[in-house]
Amino acid sequence: MKAPESHPISVSEDLLSSLLDGIPHTEAFKGKWSLIRAKLTELQAQLTEFVEFPNSSSANTLSLDLLHSISHTLNDALDRHVKDDEILIRSGVLQDGGVPGSSSSSSKREAVRVELRNLITRLQIGTADSKSLAIDSLLRLLEADDKNLMIAVA
Incomplete structure (x- = not known):
């Protein structure tokens, strides 16, 4: 039937x-x-x-x-x-390709920018547990250095 x-x-x-x-x-x-x-x-x-x-x-x-x-x-x-795929594609996370390896201040800013972008994207997709871990990581990154807050805002 x-x-x-x-x-x-x-x-x-x-x-x-x-x-x-x-x-x-x-x-x-x-x-x-x-x-x-x-x-x-x-x-x-x-x-x-x-x-x-x-x-x-x-x-x-x-x-x-x-x-x-x-x-x-x-x-x-x-x-x-x-919807998660659309967020991931639009976020630019897939285009970052990795964190620069040198120790110049612009490279550090770029590394923080890439990490912040990853964390913000993780807040939008995934399970409640992964979102909670992303929030914790984001808070740690923002508390680590005052300049990170400015990078996040930018």
């Missing part, structure tokens, strides 16, 4: 397929992505099994709520990643 196109199971299956198709192209954090792939594959199998129960998705309000929640979560995850 196949669910109608606008049904939460169909929406979830489409989103799962899209997520699973994108995972083989990731190069960073391969261990985490393989764990994510395993969980998404398990969810996909459960959704497939779910469709086969009679009245599982139309008569039972608990199952309908669960299905809507799953499709909403999957859709939200894709949207959040797209």
Whole structure:
């Protein structure tokens, strides 16, 4: 039995397929992505099994709520990643390429500027824990030298 196109199971299956198709192209954090792939594959199998129960998705309000929640979560995850990617690209962090190695004062300013840009970007994307760590690092950097505050403002 196949669910109608606008049904939460169909929406979830489409989103799962899209997520699973994108995972083989990731190069960073391969261990985490393989764990994510395993969980998404398990969810996909459960959704497939779910469709086969009679009245599982139309008569039972608990199952309908669960299905809507799953499709909403999957859709939200894709949207959040797209927004985080946009922030990362626009921030300029990817263009910095690293911190200069010499010890001149302009190089130190540039190193602080790059680190500040990274921390500000980390405050906008990621988990609550990574944002908390970024705030702590930002505060330490600003407290380390009064000039760092001026660099941050600039």
